[in-house]
Amino acid sequence: MSNRRRRLVPYFLLGPGILWLILFFAVPMYFMGRLSLDTGTLETGFRFNWQWSNFHDALSLYQTPFLRSFYYAGAATVIALLIGYPLAYAIAFKGGRWKNAMLLAVVAPFFTTYLIRTIAWETILSDHGFVVSTLQSVGIVAAGGRILQTASAVIAGITYNFLPFMVLPVYASLERIDPSMIEAAKDLYASPRTAFWKVTLPLSLPGVVAGTLLTFIPAVGDYINAFFLGSNNNHMIGNVIQGLYLTQRDYPAAAALSFVLMAVIMLAVLGYIRFAGSEALMGEEAVAG
Amino acid sequence: MLKGLRGVALAALILAVSVGIAACGGGGIGGGASEKVATVKVDPKPSGNMTISNWPLYIDKNTVPDFEKATGVSVKYIEDVNDNAEFFGKMQPLLAQGQSGGRSLIVVTDWMANKMHQLGYVQDLDKSAIPNVEKNLVPALQHPTFDPNRDFSVPWQSGMTGLIVREDLAPDVHSICDLFNPKYKGKVEMLTEMRDTVPLVMKCMGVDLSKATEQDWLNAIAKIKSAADSGQIRRFTGNDYARDLTSGDVDAVIGWSGDAVQLQADNPNIKFVMPKEGCMLWSDNMEIPVGAPNPTAAEAWMNYVYDPKNQAQIAAYNNYVTPVAGVKQVFEKTDPATAKNPLIFPSSKFTANCDTAPTLSGQEEQKVTAAFDAVING
Numbered sequence: 001m002s003n004r005r006r007r008l009v010p011y012f013l014l015g016p017g018i019l020w021l022i023l024f025f026a027v028p029m030y031f032m033g034r035l036s037l038d039t040g041t042l043e044t045g046f047r048f049n050w051q052w053s054n055f056h057d058a059l060s061l062y063q064t065p066f067l068r069s070f071y072y073a074g075a076a077t078v079i080a081l082l083i084g085y086p087l088a089y090a091i092a093f094k095g096g097r098w099k100n101a102m103l104l105a106v107v108a109p110f111f112t113t114y115l116i117r118t119i120a121w122e123t124i125l126s127d128h129g130f131v132v133s134t135l136q137s138v139g140i141v142a143a144g145g146r147i148l149q150t151a152s153a154v155i156a157g158i159t160y161n162f163l164p165f166m167v168l169p170v171y172a173s174l175e176r177i178d179p180s181m182i183e184a185a186k187d188l189y190a191s192p193r194t195a196f197w198k199v200t201l202p203l204s205l206p207g208v209v210a211g212t213l214l215t216f217i218p219a220v221g222d223y224i225n226a227f228f229l230g231s232n233n234n235h236m237i238g239n240v241i242q243g244l245y246l247t248q249r250d251y252p253a254a255a256a257l258s259f260v261l262m263a264v265i266m267l268a269v270l271g272y273i274r275f276a277g278s279e280a281l282m283g284e285e286a287v288a289g
Numbered sequence: 290m291l292k293g294l295r296g297v298a299l300a301a302l303i304l305a306v307s308v309g310i311a312a313c314g315g316g317g318i319g320g321g322a323s324e325k326v327a328t329v330k331v332d333p334k335p336s337g338n339m340t341i342s343n344w345p346l347y348i349d350k351n352t353v354p355d356f357e358k359a360t361g362v363s364v365k366y367i368e369d370v371n372d373n374a375e376f377f378g379k380m381q382p383l384l385a386q387g388q389s390g391g392r393s394l395i396v397v398t399d400w401m402a403n404k405m406h407q408l409g410y411v412q413d414l415d416k417s418a419i420p421n422v423e424k425n426l427v428p429a430l431q432h433p434t435f436d437p438n439r440d441f442s443v444p445w446q447s448g449m450t451g452l453i454v455r456e457d458l459a460p461d462v463h464s465i466c467d468l469f470n471p472k473y474k475g476k477v478e479m480l481t482e483m484r485d486t487v488p489l490v491m492k493c494m495g496v497d498l499s500k501a502t503e504q505d506w507l508n509a510i511a512k513i514k515s516a517a518d519s520g521q522i523r524r525f526t527g528n529d530y531a532r533d534l535t536s537g538d539v540d541a542v543i544g545w546s547g548d549a550v551q552l553q554a555d556n557p558n559i560k561f562v563m564p565k566e567g568c569m570l571w572s573d574n575m576e577i578p579v580g581a582p583n584p585t586a587a588e589a590w591m592n593y594v595y596d597p598k599n600q601a602q603i604a605a606y607n608n609y610v611t612p613v614a615g616v617k618q619v620f621e622k623t624d625p626a627t628a629k630n631p632l633i634f635p636s637s638k639f640t641a642n643c644d645t646a647p648t649l650s651g652q653e654e655q656k657v658t659a660a661f662d663a664v665i666n667g
Contacts, residue, residue, distance in 0.1 A: 042381065128537050148538065233520075
């Protein structure tokens, strides 16, 4: 009896989580999947009809914004990593007593809502604003050129908005590195550069993998940045789905696109984890244990 | 003990799933076009509570409290309509089940008012309770094509869609066609509201709107698309063109007359320009949705705001075109400058070339909307 009970305990502990997943993931998924195979219009009513062509139609019509989303999100993730890694490194190893203050500074913008932060960029990047006129005088932006309502503005906005998602996990894994490991490398005559490439970077990979996933996944579906900082030529798949759902009220097409988006992200993430190695995501302890 | 626990967990799971299924599956989506439109039942004396859904910045601070004092009705006034299509997208699942989400009265633009009526989502009005509307509605708005006898819709405010221009930056923009001039590349914007933008471009192309075909709509959309692809049009906006005009990021936009009056008050360089081709005329209409609680109070509200004195208070605030006759006379006494403003009291000469948006049949609408949405969503 007690043996059996012990075997069942994990399932009970999983219970709330599973219930949550069923209620807020599996059930909505089922209805979304069903909806994506409907035909009809709002006026005539939608009917379930195994309409697989919804997927093909939606994809062929909105191929460009679909690919664009992956391009923007990918670019933003890479830039966030290039900015975020040195930042996290500096906080973790050189922060000293300012460590907490610096972490707070990374998170502080999050105390304001996402929307307000994005709209603030409209003012910062305004055609006659300080940033654009400076860049124009340096020659990076053509005279009479602009940043707002271009791809650069959208990618910059996404990078800015998701930067903390990159910095925090990278910081957490850098922070956990035992400094004696790096000392040991140096004792074995590794130059600081070799010590970084052979010891620090591999040990911080779990943070890098977590950070890139946390940045990339929400960035692909983002539509706020494209809406405020982009023009219609910079719209992402999120904008398309919103338009399909709220303006055109083509619910089946919107559901089909959402499904494809989810599937593609899932495949990309699985491939990425496989490539990076699962210990990179979980941390060595988890795999060893 | 163990068995009991497991039982409870299983029961909770089954309950949760079935609640989920019931919540999502009930009623289905769409349909309802064949339902018969009912006429509201009005009690002799208004009382109780009522919720009104309207667009933001469309009413002054005093009208609601004054109405409450005059009638004893307690009003919850919410500004949750930002876009016809989006508001409809939000309301539709409720309306399809005969509910209004507690709203007694909603305000939507002509074409949406028509669409909701066709779908059986609004009720006919009891005209005996709104004598002020019968008496004071301006003649030009008494017989719109979508509701020739004003059976289910009463205008809240009207307005014009035309050009709003920074005169210091673009002194020679006088027509919609000027927006396509390469001189203003990246410095012009158009509205995401399809029924404003596309008909104005059709006018630029010389189309007679009363005879516009589906192909005319699609041709205009193609013209807009090529301008958007080439970067001529900076972006498509709602009211947010106000920011871009103020900052000088754009020179000229397609915009709404009431906004122009408000923007001009802050920056005298911003002007409403009546396009050479004419403008679009529209009204936002009060409607009583199906399942609306307390229609008596809703009709009392309609009647109240159609008293010229009460209407003047609203019109003085929002700067749109009032649908109530007699308001100009009130302003002539209290605020002669407003009484002379052609954007608030346009003469028939001023709006001579203006049209209301042509209606689209269901099939046409779907095709045209999809084409336009493909443009504004790149």
